Amino acid sequence: MTALIDLKNVNKYYGDYHALRGINLEIAQGEFFSLLGPSGCGKTTLLRTIAGFEAPSDGTLHIAGADMNGVPANARPTNMVFQSYAIFPHLSVAENVGFGLRKAQMSKQEKMKSVEEALDMVGLKGFRGRAAHALSGGQRQRVALARALILKPKVLLLDEPLSALDKKLREQMQSELRRLQRQVGITFILVTHDQEEALIMSDRVAVMFEGEIAQLADPQTLYKRPVTRKVGDFIGVMNFLPATVKDAAAIDLDVAGLGAVTIAEDQAPSGITPGAAEVGIRPEMMSILFEGEPDRGQITQATIKDRAYYGDMTYYDVDIEDAPKPITISMKNMIGRPVLEVGDTARVSWDARSLVLFSA
């Protein structure tokens, strides 16, 4: 099966500024794909290139097998949900949703029915006569979604659609978008700077830095096995410890604070050489053993340096001997588990399988 969207060696320059650096990307039909990265990484430029608002400086873009070079936005099988939603303020909800149907070969009744169905699909039944300015943020977003989906595009492009919503509504819309995507089976490409959002919603995520794709993987791989320190640092929280590669073949390491460790091949980047490197470990991959708990895994002695209580979780910053800086460990607050005080000593349990090696 060929990819629905196929970008080959796409570059984009704005004067001297190199916004997209040799992007190669294939996105399959029906996939929920996310472009994740900090602001200015080129993710929106890439999305706008697919939509037809930006032309690549070089490279090719095919959608459903057709070369998109010179094809304007209004002739592409893509539709977009804009960050600002771009709801037409002079039109009603129904007029907004039906905006793209002007040239459709449908009777007026069919168009009205189609608008009703689209509104129903996004949970805005009965809103057709409402003026655009009388809508809340969440409702505007639903109108923008209905307006794009009514045209049955091959690809729906979403430019940070949830960033303007408050936390509760955002979480609700995340699951709703996911449900909607499964229901309509259209390829969704989501641009976001929120790593959690990308992990929750996507089948695959491309992490971008400075115009390049740093890693393209499914959410679990991305979280567990980031390929560079930068990716590991961007996705969630990660502790980094200096390490020395003793034996590149067997992957024997000497990690500051943790001592001698041997890791498996899938935990290390390819082509490692003996010498200085760095090891990463997630806060929840280490745990503090409370009094009475037997030792398990590898044990290291630590002192609590700081703690932050989150209600369901407590984050501890612990000092470990030989580690250059404190390590963050997250612990679920469970029945019978005390919240430790600053200055307490504790045993820290960890496992060599949780480590990820990065070349220095």
Next chain:
Amino acid sequence: MGAPLAILNTENKKGLALISAPLGYVIAMLAVPLAAILLISFWTQDFQTFDTTPTLNNYREAVTDPLYRELLFRSIRIAGLVTLVTVLLAFPIAYFISFHVAPSRKSLWLFLITIPFWTSYLIRVFLWKVILGFNGVLNSGLQTVGIIDEPLTFILYNANAVVITLAHAFAPFAILPIFVALEKIDRSLLEASQDLGESKLSTFFRVTLPLAMPGVVAAVLIVFIPTIGDYVTPRLVGGPDGLMIANMIQVQFLRLNNAPMGATLAVIAMLSVSLIALLFVALNRRYLRGSR
């Protein structure tokens, strides 16, 4: 509940004190003369004095006399034409500045548009006389190049000259409100329209123009209201066929020594303008419906 009332009172007093000076000015300079005009329009001129018996005779004469009617209709026609020409010419300029000038240059462009205002209105009208005249810049230029043999006469001392002169004078007043309306349009709306299948041209008619309408209507009002009562331009470049209602009002007051008739014509002109302006305001309501 004495305390909040007392605060309200002092605040009211403060407000009154603040507006008292401009309010006094407005009453003395606008309300009183307006009331006087209205009052005089119901009087009759009796050689050197006024016959103050209230009468509608002036209004009857103003409505039935073909001369006054013709002048009023001509004023509306000329003002309408001026408005049309001004707004049609102003729109592309406002559009260009808003959409095609770099943001850092926009204020410079707006500044350049105000340059004609650096000279007085009267001088600008005289300049048009120099340009449009029988031996003026335009005619002698065209004759020298050989495009015309005889000087063009349809460009001065008639209604066309009034339209040309006023359209130029009021251009910035039309450009600015249209520019502001265009600036307020979220550019992603235009992209959204194209994303939904519209070309650039149909996007203009379905999105840009409807959203710019409040600015266009404002421009229409700003140009139409003062031009209908304009007095200097028709007097200087209008010739006999370009005279407007304001010129007749002046003639009534000063030359014919018939202040009541002049007042009546002034009131009728004012009412006509108000009526047309209200029509446009009602039209604007429709477009303002959607904007925040």
